[in-house]
Amino acid sequence: MKVTIVGAGNVGATCADVISYRGIASEVVLLDIKEGFAEGKAMDIMQCATTTGFNTRVSGSTNDYSKTAGSDVVVITSGIPRKPGMTREELIGINAGIVKSVAENVLKYSPDTIIVVVSNPMDTMTYLTLKATGLPKNRIIGMGGALDSSRFKYYLSKALDKPSNDVQGMVIGGHGDTTMIPLTRLASYNGSPVSNFLAQDVLDKVAADTMVGGATLTGLLGTSAWYAPGASVAYLVDSILNDQKRMIPCSVYLEGEYGQNDICIGVPCIIGKNGIEEIVAIALNDAEKALFAKSADAVRTMNGDLKSVLA
Numbered sequence: 387m388k389v390t391i392v393g394a395g396n397v398g399a400t401c402a403d404v405i406s407y408r409g410i411a412s413e414v415v416l417l418d419i420k421e422g423f424a425e426g427k428a429m430d431i432m433q434c435a436t437t438t439g440f441n442t443r444v445s446g447s448t449n450d451y452s453k454t455a456g457s458d459v460v461v462i463t464s465g466i467p468r469k470p471g472m473t474r475e476e477l478i479g480i481n482a483g484i485v486k487s488v489a490e491n492v493l494k495y496s497p498d499t500i501i502v503v504v505s506n507p508m509d510t511m512t513y514l515t516l517k518a519t520g521l522p523k524n525r526i527i528g529m530g531g532a533l534d535s536s537r538f539k540y541y542l543s544k545a546l547d548k549p550s551n552d553v554q555g556m557v558i559g560g561h562g563d564t565t566m567i568p569l570t571r572l573a574s575y576n577g578s579p580v581s582n583f584l585a586q587d588v589l590d591k592v593a594a595d596t597m598v599g600g601a602t603l604t605g606l607l608g609t610s611a612w613y614a615p616g617a618s619v620a621y622l623v624d625s626i627l628n629d630q631k632r633m634i635p636c637s638v639y640l641e642g643e644y645g646q647n648d649i650c651i652g653v654p655c656i657i658g659k660n661g662i663e664e665i666v667a668i669a670l671n672d673a674e675k676a677l678f679a680k681s682a683d684a685v686r687t688m689n690g691d692l693k694s695v696l697a
């Protein structure tokens with residue numbers, strides 16, 4: 387199985403690293419516009435093969451899309467990340483043009499591929515990719531909810547003082563500081579509602595910390611995060627390539643689901659060899675439904691800024 391990652395920067399290279407050492411794909415191609423950069427990252431990763439023990443072939447390419455031919459999955463991590471104090475939405479001006487041209491280029495060599503969109507503002511970049519390529523909705527997947535949910539479980543595990551892997555929980559809605567919806571009511575500690583163990587004010591703080599999880603890291607690092615983002619993309623790619631049919635919140639085109647139309651936004655999806663295989667309808671209460679509608683309004687407003695790119 388072959389995976390191409392366009393954008394060999396922090397997130398793209400981390401994703402290639404996780405995919406190779408976990409043996410998720412047999413071949414990974416990293417592509418970047420910076421001369422020699424993807425080749426260098428690929429060589430560095432390949433020099434881990436004997437010490438971490440993997441057989442995935444990782445190679446790099448400077449903007450030569452012929453090397454990406456026949457990819458089963460293409461991950462788009464090209465574009466600029468935010469700096470402290472910025473929102474993800476402020477990246478649209480530069481990233482929209484990059485994401486559109488990258489999607490068009492990859493399809494020339496991998497017409498049957500599934501595209502995973504990571505570049506921010508991710509929900510809007512997913513919508514742009516869908517509209518610009520005309521691919522069926524099951525083949526365009528926006529990655530954000532997997533990462534946001536892993537941060538949610540991290541903050542819950544800290545509050546519970548229990549391991550993250552004993553915590554279940556999901557974040558839906560937009561992948562933005564104010565649009566994420568951590569579903570605290572449905573989160574559990576090995577099947578028991580977390581509200582059995584944590585007071586409401588603590589749960590509210592967990593939700594608030596989750597929503598600004600990316601901004602917190604950007605403040606600490608000076609650029610946005612990459613370890614958890616790269617690992618979250620690899621987790622999603624694993625479910626596609628190995629047809630695991632895991633339920634992962636992803637940004638997907640909605641046609642009536644969750645009361646929304648003509649928008650890409652995070653909802654729980656079954657992810658397998660056909661990409662988005664099902665959109666799972668979970669029963670939201672009235673407050674959660676209202677938050678989802680508000681989140682969708684914000685994402686839709688941002689999509690309005692794509693007019694010139696899509697013209």
Ligand SMILES: NC(=O)C1=CN([C@@H]2O[C@H](COP(=O)(O)OP(=O)(O)OC[C@H]3O[C@@H](n4cnc5c(N)ncnc54)[C@H](O)[C@@H]3O)[C@@H](O)[C@H]2O)C=CC1
Nearest residue numbers: 393395396397418419464465466467504505506508530615
């Ligand atoms: N959806 C999510 O959950 C997350 C999204 N992101 C987003 O992912 C993107 C990448 O972040 P980082 O890897 O930290 O940035 P980075 O700056 O480390 O890497 C981006 C790479 O894209 C390359 N690039 C730019 N234009 C290109 C083009 N036309 N073709 C090929 N490569 C091109 C650059 O040369 C650079 O190497 C950002 O937009 C960031 O906001 C980051 C983390 C999580």
Ligand SMILES: O=C([O-])CC(=O)C(=O)O
Nearest residue numbers: 468474600601604610611
């Ligand atoms: O915070 C950012 O800008 C990058 C991102 O989407 C994340 O780490 O969640």
